[in-house]
Amino acid sequence: MSATTAxxxxxxxxxxxKACEVACKEWNDLGEDGLNWTGFSYDNTxxxxxxxxxxxxxxxxxxxxxxxxNSPDVxxxxxxxxxxxxxxxxxxxxxxxxxxIVRTEFGGVYVQPDICNGCSYCVVACPFGVVxxxxxxxxxxxxxxxxxxxxxxxxxxxxxxxxxESIKFxxxxxxxxxxxxxxxxxxxxxxxxxxxxxxxxxxxxxIHAFFxxxxxxxxxxxxxxxxxxxxxxxxxWKSAAIGAGVLAVGTLLAFLGGRQ
Amino acid sequence: xxxxxxxSRLQVSDPDISFQRRERRLExxxxxxxxxxxxxAIGARPAGSPIPIASVETGYYxxxxxxxxxxxxxxxxxxxxxxxxxxxxxxxxxxQMTGAETELVNDxxxxxxxxAILSPxxxxxxxxxxxxFLNMLRVFKVQSPMSVGVxxxxxxxxxxTAAKIVNWARRNGSGPILKIIEGTAGLFAALTGLGxxxxxxxxxxxxxxxxxxxxxxxxxxxxxxSGLAAGVSAIQLMGHEESRALNVLGIAASAGETxxxxxxxxxxxxxxxxxxxxxxxxxxxxxxxLSGPLPLALRLAAMFTKDSRSRNLVRAAxxxxxxxxxxxxxxxxxxxxxxxxxxxxxxxxxTESSKLKAxxxxxxxxxxxxxxxxxxSYDRAL
Numbered sequence: 001m002s003a004t005t006a007x008x009x010x011x012x013x014x015x016x017x018k019a020c021e022v023a024c025k026e027w028n029d030l031g032e033d034g035l036n037w038t039g040f041s042y043d044n045t046x047x048x049x050x051x052x053x054x055x056x057x058x059x060x061x062x063x064x065x066x067x068x069x070n071s072p073d074v075x076x077x078x079x080x081x082x083x084x085x086x087x088x089x090x091x092x093x094x095x096x097x098x099x100x101i102v103r104t105e106f107g108g109v110y111v112q113p114d115i116c117n118g119c120s121y122c123v124v125a126c127p128f129g130v131v132x133x134x135x136x137x138x139x140x141x142x143x144x145x146x147x148x149x150x151x152x153x154x155x156x157x158x159x160x161x162x163x164x165e166s167i168k169f170x171x172x173x174x175x176x177x178x179x180x181x182x183x184x185x186x187x188x189x190x191x192x193x194x195x196x197x198x199x200x201x202x203x204x205x206x207i208h209a210f211f212x213x214x215x216x217x218x219x220x221x222x223x224x225x226x227x228x229x230x231x232x233x234x235x236x237w238k239s240a241a242i243g244a245g246v247l248a249v250g251t252l253l254a255f256l257g258g259r260q
Numbered sequence: 261x262x263x264x265x266x267x268s269r270l271q272v273s274d275p276d277i278s279f280q281r282r283e284r285r286l287e288x289x290x291x292x293x294x295x296x297x298x299x300x301a302i303g304a305r306p307a308g309s310p311i312p313i314a315s316v317e318t319g320y321y322x323x324x325x326x327x328x329x330x331x332x333x334x335x336x337x338x339x340x341x342x343x344x345x346x347x348x349x350x351x352x353x354x355x356q357m358t359g360a361e362t363e364l365v366n367d368x369x370x371x372x373x374x375x376a377i378l379s380p381x382x383x384x385x386x387x388x389x390x391x392x393f394l395n396m397l398r399v400f401k402v403q404s405p406m407s408v409g410v411x412x413x414x415x416x417x418x419x420x421t422a423a424k425i426v427n428w429a430r431r432n433g434s435g436p437i438l439k440i441i442e443g444t445a446g447l448f449a450a451l452t453g454l455g456x457x458x459x460x461x462x463x464x465x466x467x468x469x470x471x472x473x474x475x476x477x478x479x480x481x482x483x484x485x486s487g488l489a490a491g492v493s494a495i496q497l498m499g500h501e502e503s504r505a506l507n508v509l510g511i512a513a514s515a516g517e518t519x520x521x522x523x524x525x526x527x528x529x530x531x532x533x534x535x536x537x538x539x540x541x542x543x544x545x546x547x548x549x550l551s552g553p554l555p556l557a558l559r560l561a562a563m564f565t566k567d568s569r570s571r572n573l574v575r576a577a578x579x580x581x582x583x584x585x586x587x588x589x590x591x592x593x594x595x596x597x598x599x600x601x602x603x604x605x606x607x608x609x610x611t612e613s614s615k616l617k618a619x620x621x622x623x624x625x626x627x628x629x630x631x632x633x634x635x636x637s638y639d640r641a642l
Contacts (some may be wrong), residue, residue, distance in 0.1 A: 033267040046323055047523040057320060098406035099399035117392035120330040124467040124596070127606070129326040166446045178470060221320035223606040230403050232476040234461035239477055243461070243484030244454035250488070250512055251350050255358040258505030 004107035006172040007209040013166035016079035023161030024054040050132040053143035055082045084130045084143035086208035095125035108145030127226035319603045322333030326600040338382040339589040341486025345375020346456025353450035361370040367498040369424045376420035405463040412455035419448035456488035470531035471599035489513035490585035493578030518552035534595035551584025
């Protein structure tokens with residue numbers, strides 16, 4: 001059994017160079033997203049999607065000294081490289097009706113492209129909005145956690161290319177310890193708004209790609225309470241049973257009554 | 261002018277956005293600029309504001325975190341067809357068991373079979389490559405409503421079709437064996453039909469889309485009643501306006517839909533905006549009126565009238581119910597889209613207390629905030 005691996009993405013070290021995006025696209029042979037300006041800040045990618053598996057978020061603030069830029073009239077910056085969270089309890093994996101989405105021996109969540117049939121149920125089952133269906137191809141795609149590279153003992157492309165070790169790759173539990181240590185250090189150095197994002201207390205049960213951000217993680221589009229959608233299913237089937245019962249009994253009674 | 265005729269500079273990577281739509285958008289922007297003197301849009305820096313702000317109130321520039329559903333137009337129609345056919349299968353079987361008139365049984369079996377053949381066709385068409393449907397049958401996952409649903413459809417289709425074929429073969433002189441075969445196939449169709457009428461509610465409810473999972477407790481029942489109303493109406497329009505059993509079922513289903521509509525209108529949930537406001541809200545509400553109070557009133561009126569007048573009222577009610585059922589499904593799917601686009605919901609940013617909806621308030625707040633931040637920075641610099 002291989003060790004469960006993880007990413008620790010540390011936005012306090014990220015310089016927004018997009019090396020991870022480029023490395024990911026090149027290694028995984030992903031198509032271009034189109035050269036469109038989003039008009040949001042300097043981030044022209046917007047979000048992770050079927051052809052973007054790493055996405056550097058540019059979180060801009062009004063000028064504040066010590067928060068990115070040091071001049072009072074230059075915007076303050078934090079960057080954070082977003083990626084599939086590889087949830088401990090993955091909504092996409094549970095929802096996939098073909099068994100295309102599997103858990104790898106490294107604990108990652110992997111979409112097998114030869115089995116995916118493009119039903120796009122995983123798209124609405126992901127609490128982080130990561131998986132997306134490629135409209136031209138019809139199938140769904142997302143970060144593979146560089147399953148191919150990990151298989152032969154290599155570091156995922158994004159972590160390998162990261163020049164500041166903002167993206168750390170390693171064993172899950174060790175990285176969690178390292179994250180705690182890093183957070184302590186940041187707090188001690190006066191960066192009191194540094195936050196560790198790993199929603200372990202929700203039904204997602206923690207993620208394998210966790211983040212250190214500055215301030216409220218919501219600024220980074222990280223939901224405070226992500227839930228795996230299977231938690232709703234039981235209530236749904238209960239309601240379905242009531243509906244089916246009403247339908248069957250009602251019809252039977254109507255026809256029995258209609259006989260006279 | 262089609263997109264392909266445009267120079268590459270004007271091509272947009274999203275094929276859903278047609279050239280005409282983008283041109284219309286330009287006109288709308290121009291009108292807004294003329295009317296208000298400034299134009300606000302997600303992604304555009306508001307006039308007078310120095311920089312966009314990512315904040316606890318605006319999330320990540322208001323970019324939606326969740327992905328919108330990516331089903332094509334076939335899916336809401338499938339929900340409607342499958343629901344109606346599922347209910348019709350139950351009607352056909354109980355009608356036959358209780359010895360209702362043969363014509364009614366025949367027509368109910370026809371409605372069931374048409375729906376049973378259309379349903380997988382619509383599903384396969386959504387996938388793009390038809391053979392990909394078979395990938396669904398390589399595993400069974402009880403935790404995935406999609407997987408459960410695929411097996412319900414796959415069992416419903418053949419049994420409903422078989423029931424209709426035998427039913428048709430029996431037309432000239434019926435043998436007891438054929439009747440048993442029809443009854444057995446029909447029983448299978450009725451059992452899976454109960455699933456057909458309800459599982460789609462679980463399917464959309466057990467997702468990360470806020471407006472769907474918030475209503476998981478009632479969506480399957482809601483869809484079952486909607487399917488029943490549509491099934492009854494489809495059969496009645498084939499000349500069974502006077503069937504007492506069908507009329508009772510029609511009244512019950514539209515009464516149930518009326519109650520459901522009232523409940524949805526009265527509830528105040530964070531994500532319920534999607535089924536009340538905007539285009540998705542309009543469609544859902546219109547669907548609600550057409551499947552609830554309107555057919556209920558028409559059907560009750562039909563009870564107190566006679567002959568052709570009564571029949572016409574029932575026909576009108578049936579048409580309303582069918583349209584209402586279709587619109588209900590389309591409305592709920594659309595609501596899922598607008599709910600996914602609302603960045604505030606998954607980030608738990610209050611939707612009602614937040615004044616962000618008014619662009620001016622948003623702008624003012626952003627300005628105040630940036631000012632105080634800047635001032636603080638100057639203070640520290642000094």
